[in-house]
Amino acid sequence: MRKILAILLAVMVLSVASAQTKEIRVLLANHPYGDLLKSAIPEFEQASGIKVNVEQYQEGQLSTKLATEFASGSSTVDVFMSRPLQEAKMFYKNGWFQPLSSYDFSDFPKSALGLVTFGSKVYAVPIVTEWQVLYYRADLLKKAGLAVPKTFAELEAAAKKLNSADVAGFASRGKGNPAVTQLSAYIYSYGGNYLEKGKAAFNSKKALDAIRFYGKMLGNYGPTGVTAMSWDNIMPLFQAGKVAMWTDASVFYGQIVDPAKSQVPAENVGMASLPAGPAGSKPYFVVSWSIGVSKKSKDQDSAQKFLAWATSKEMAKRGLAAQIPMARDSAWADKEVLSKVLPSLVETRAQAAKNGMPYDRPYMSAVGEARDRIGEVIIESINTKGASANLDKKAADMVQKVNELLEDTGEYGVQ
Amino acid sequence: MIKTGFVERNLRLLFPLPALIFVVVMMLFPVIYTLFLSFTNWNLTSGMPLRIVGLQSYYRIFTEPRFLAAFGRTFAFTGAAVVTETILGIAVALILNREFLGKGLVKLFLLLPLVATPVAVGIVFNLFYDPTIGLANYALSLAGFPRSGWVSNTATVLPSLVLVDVWQWTPMIALIVLAGLAGLSSEPYESARVDGASELQILWRITLPMVMPTIFTAMILRTIDALKTFDIIFAMTGGGPGYSSETLNILGYKYSFEYFRMGQSSVILVALFAVVLACSLGIMKLRGRAEA
Numbered sequence: 001m002r003k004i005l006a007i008l009l010a011v012m013v014l015s016v017a018s019a020q021t022k023e024i025r026v027l028l029a030n031h032p033y034g035d036l037l038k039s040a041i042p043e044f045e046q047a048s049g050i051k052v053n054v055e056q057y058q059e060g061q062l063s064t065k066l067a068t069e070f071a072s073g074s075s076t077v078d079v080f081m082s083r084p085l086q087e088a089k090m091f092y093k094n095g096w097f098q099p100l101s102s103y104d105f106s107d108f109p110k111s112a113l114g115l116v117t118f119g120s121k122v123y124a125v126p127i128v129t130e131w132q133v134l135y136y137r138a139d140l141l142k143k144a145g146l147a148v149p150k151t152f153a154e155l156e157a158a159a160k161k162l163n164s165a166d167v168a169g170f171a172s173r174g175k176g177n178p179a180v181t182q183l184s185a186y187i188y189s190y191g192g193n194y195l196e197k198g199k200a201a202f203n204s205k206k207a208l209d210a211i212r213f214y215g216k217m218l219g220n221y222g223p224t225g226v227t228a229m230s231w232d233n234i235m236p237l238f239q240a241g242k243v244a245m246w247t248d249a250s251v252f253y254g255q256i257v258d259p260a261k262s263q264v265p266a267e268n269v270g271m272a273s274l275p276a277g278p279a280g281s282k283p284y285f286v287v288s289w290s291i292g293v294s295k296k297s298k299d300q301d302s303a304q305k306f307l308a309w310a311t312s313k314e315m316a317k318r319g320l321a322a323q324i325p326m327a328r329d330s331a332w333a334d335k336e337v338l339s340k341v342l343p344s345l346v347e348t349r350a351q352a353a354k355n356g357m358p359y360d361r362p363y364m365s366a367v368g369e370a371r372d373r374i375g376e377v378i379i380e381s382i383n384t385k386g387a388s389a390n391l392d393k394k395a396a397d398m399v400q401k402v403n404e405l406l407e408d409t410g411e412y413g414v415q
Numbered sequence: 416m417i418k419t420g421f422v423e424r425n426l427r428l429l430f431p432l433p434a435l436i437f438v439v440v441m442m443l444f445p446v447i448y449t450l451f452l453s454f455t456n457w458n459l460t461s462g463m464p465l466r467i468v469g470l471q472s473y474y475r476i477f478t479e480p481r482f483l484a485a486f487g488r489t490f491a492f493t494g495a496a497v498v499t500e501t502i503l504g505i506a507v508a509l510i511l512n513r514e515f516l517g518k519g520l521v522k523l524f525l526l527l528p529l530v531a532t533p534v535a536v537g538i539v540f541n542l543f544y545d546p547t548i549g550l551a552n553y554a555l556s557l558a559g560f561p562r563s564g565w566v567s568n569t570a571t572v573l574p575s576l577v578l579v580d581v582w583q584w585t586p587m588i589a590l591i592v593l594a595g596l597a598g599l600s601s602e603p604y605e606s607a608r609v610d611g612a613s614e615l616q617i618l619w620r621i622t623l624p625m626v627m628p629t630i631f632t633a634m635i636l637r638t639i640d641a642l643k644t645f646d647i648i649f650a651m652t653g654g655g656p657g658y659s660s661e662t663l664n665i666l667g668y669k670y671s672f673e674y675f676r677m678g679q680s681s682v683i684l685v686a687l688f689a690v691v692l693a694c695s696l697g698i699m700k701l702r703g704r705a706e707a
Contacts (some may be wrong), residue, residue: 064672071459071675089674093462094510176657224546225567227656242547365460369674370657379657383569 001104001223007325013243023051024078024302027066030058031289032083032251032324033128037310040318044206046310050302063087063368070294071098071316078297079306080375081127084115084287088124089109091366096299097123098293100307107313107328111358124292125192125311126327128319130249132185133344133350134282135256139268140167140244148272152189152213155245155275159221162244166267171234174218174226174382176375177368181360182248185284189277192361194374198413200402202374203395209276215381228399238354239263247274249288255325271344273351285356287327325349366405446688452681459675476682479656480583482666485683489662489690492573493641496580501634503581504588509618511589512596525586533583536649540579541566544651566652569659576660579647584640588633595629596622631702635695642691663687 011058026041027213028034034056041052057065063325069075071094082091090099098120103111112126115337134155136148140162149155155170163169173179180194187193192207194200218226223237235252237243239262250271257266274283291310297303309315316328321340331337338346377395380388406412422429423600453472455638458466476482528536544565545548552562565575598616612620623630645664648654654661654669661669661684 060673064573067459067675075479084570090460094459095462175655224562225564227569228567228652237547240548251553365462366674368460369676372669372673374659410463 014269020300021049021051023053024053024077024259024299025053026107026298026306026307027062027077027082028054028056028078029062029289030056031081031128032254033289033326035317036319036322036333040315042131042207044306046091048305048309050305052306052342056297059083059086061210066091066096070094070296073296075294076298077294077297078299078303079291079293079310081289081291082124084124084126085359085361085363086367087114088290089363089367092118092123093365096295098132098295098297099123100125100293101180101384102304103308107330109327109329111183111285112327115245115287115358115363116292124290125382126287127288127316128251128289129211129286129327129355130251130288130360131325131351132182132247133287133348133351134272134274135246135248135253136237136270136272137162137241137244137264137268138270141242148273149245151275153275154212156217158300159217159245163221167223168237168243169225169228169245170217171226171229171237171246172214172218173230173234174222174378175228177234177371178380180362180374181284181372183211183214183374184357184360185274185282186214186248186277188282188284188357189274189279191279192275193362198406199410200362200370200375200399201305201408202402203399204390206279208392208395211377211381211395212386212388214378215361215384215388216386218382219385220352222234222382227382243387253342253345256310256327259351271342271348273348281351281355283356284358284360286358286360287354314340364401364406364411365409369403370405373401422432432438447683449681452678453685455678455681457677458679459677465678472682476679476686479663482683483685484658485661485663485666486686486690487675488573488660489642489664489687491643492577493578493638493694495574496584496641496644497634497637499577499581500585500588500637501630503585503631505592505623505635507589507633507693508592508596509622511593523590528583529586529590531583533646535559536579536583537647541651544562544575558658566660567656569656572652572660575647575653579651580641580644583647583703584637588630588637591633591636592626595626628702631698635698635702636652638698639691639695642687642694 028037038054038056039055045052052132062081064084066080066082066087067090069077070091082088100123101121103122104123105122106262108126112129113122116122116126117123121154134149141148141158144161145162148156149158159169161169173182184194186203187207187210190206190210190213192202192204192210194202202211223229223243230366231248231252234243234246234248235256238246238256241264253257253271256262257269258268274281290308293300293303293307313328313330316326316331317334317337319326320331320337323345325345361367362374364370377398380394381391384391403412454467454469456468456472485510486591498598502697507525511518546552546562546564551565551567566572567619599622603625605619607617643664644662645668647661648665649668650661652660654665664687667680667683667687670676670683
């Protein structure tokens with residue numbers, strides 16, 4: 001009897017294995033859109049009959065995972081999320097992307113496609129755009145008799161007034177590497193840039209003024225330990241009511257006011273455009289995430305099908321309705337979807353699209369190390385409340401380091 | 416004459432073979448490959464094929480201030496952690512070597528940090544150290560002390576990390592030393608008491624010298640481990656704020672998995688390997704002298 005059972009079992013296992021359902025492996029980021037896709041994947045599986053094995057990672061881990069798997073040459077990844085400004089250049093140089101020749105890109109803004117286009121080919125589909133905004137506690141501003149800051153001077157005055165032993169007047173990323181993207185908007189608003197003509201330029205007078213202002217704000221009014229904080233450390237503080245104002249990417253509003261996590265009621269949380277600096281309000285307006293297909297994928301057909309579904313107009317509308325700022329133009333033109341979107345998201349996007357810059361970090365292959373180098377300057381500035389006598393020299397040293405990195409990768413002086 | 420097969424004739428070669436293959440494939444090969452990579456310029460961000468460049472990567476790394484700082488920091492962390500753990504560990508072992516009520520229970524609790532997962536320990540301590548909402552600062556403020564930045568402050572991050580390491584690994588030293596104490600013969604003690612030696616003299620002249628080899632063994636194990644510490648630091652600070660808790664292992668990780676400079680990362684790891692080897696040999700030599 002037992003023998004028969006064993007044989008039966010073996011036959012069953014074999015028949016299941018030989019049924020050969022198509023399977024693909026998809027790597028997503030811990031990002032609101034990654035979450036949305038993950039929850040919607042059963043719909044795709046049902047409609048297409050393709051089984052999707054999803055893995056989800058924090059952005060830094062995702063980057064490492066992809067690069068090491070691809071570099072080993074034995075990757076089984078079929079479709080993956082990646083950041084155009086962080087990884088695209090390096091992935092393209094190593095030939096890890098499958099070029100997308102048959103995809104219809106007419107629904108995407110040109111500026112968004114520029115970052116994932118190399119030569120004449122597009123290598124990934126932009127999915128999410130982000131721009132910098134100012135999150136603020138409307139109730140605290142009102143209590144202090146303040147209007148929402150429109151300039152850096154007003155921002156500083158408000159931070160000073162709102163700062164107390166219990167509540168930090170102002171927060172923004174202070175941890176060197178992640179802070180680079182948030183500092184970028186301050187540098188632009190002062191009229192500077194990270195790179196100019198393919199050379200590091202963040203030791204210009206304008207950029208240094210911005211770095212000093214950023215350091216002064218966080219050093220004086222930031223939460224304790226801000227030099228160790230990225231957005232994932234600041235958000236719980238904001239949700240616990242310990243932060244009055246916070247500049248960061250526009251994707252977080254939905255999470256901030258999530259009643260399961262936040263002690264601050266949604267009506268007390270506002271979102272506004274970045275206040276203006278000497279050169280105006282110039283937030284970054286970037287494609288933060290894209291989805292691409294691996295060159296090594298053994299089932300290109302299924303991978304392309306998944307890509308088409310994950311970046312479809314319908315998914316873009318669903319994302320936008322969930323307050324995720326999608327890249328597709330058509331989603332933003334849909335009146336019904338827009339009625340579900342926060343008015344401040346639409347307003348700040350319009351402002352950012354008009355004045356914003358398409359980069360929030362130095363656009364180069366060795367961006368990971370460049371960010372750490374610039375981070376050194378940021379931390380020096382925060383630790384000295386922007387008053388460091390050493391800052392100019394430090395910035396000049398780091399400019400040299402970043403230029404070396406550009407030389408290492410053959411990008412120095414190349415635009 | 417009995418004919419024997421190939422297997423029977425070569426038993427003494429065949430039996431150790433699995434172990435030998437394991438050592439070569441899993442231990443020797445990675446070390447040699449890393450050594451090979453350290454002479455190349457393999458860099459994923461350049462997208463160019465790997466090229467042998469001799470000592471160029473060594474020059475780049477050895478003149479990099481970040482590397483030198485990490486080098487010193489690795490020793491500072493290891494020294495502070497191992498010395499504290501050894502002193503505390505011996506003290507705990509001496510206490511536990513006596514009979515008292517609830518000794519079994521104390522031993523059990525002592526084991527708990529040892530079996531905890533380092534990353535989980537790191538996360539819990541991070542909550543504990545949180546400058547705004549953490550328990551550590553709450554305790555400080557209750558006692559009337561000013562708040563500390565703990566791991567978020569450049570000045571306090573290394574001692575804070577050492578504290579976690581001490582919390583986790585003192586019990587190991589204590590247990591090893593305790594085992595050594597249990598194995599000591601009672602005769603020297605009896606004769607010392609007959610000669611009228613004080614308790615302190617007995618501890619200093621008899622117990623410690625006799626248990627010294629065991630202490631050195633515990634120290635070697637801890638030193639090797641502490642030099643290579645990765646999980647706790649990575650989970651708690653990732654080497655930050657800035658680079659202020661970056662040890663060689665963390666720096667090596669960053670060079671390979673964040674900067675994708677495999678060649679230069681290999682140089683860092685070769686340096687770490689040399690440091691660990693030198694330290695172990697040094698302590699072993701000291702141990703030999705203590706035994707002699």
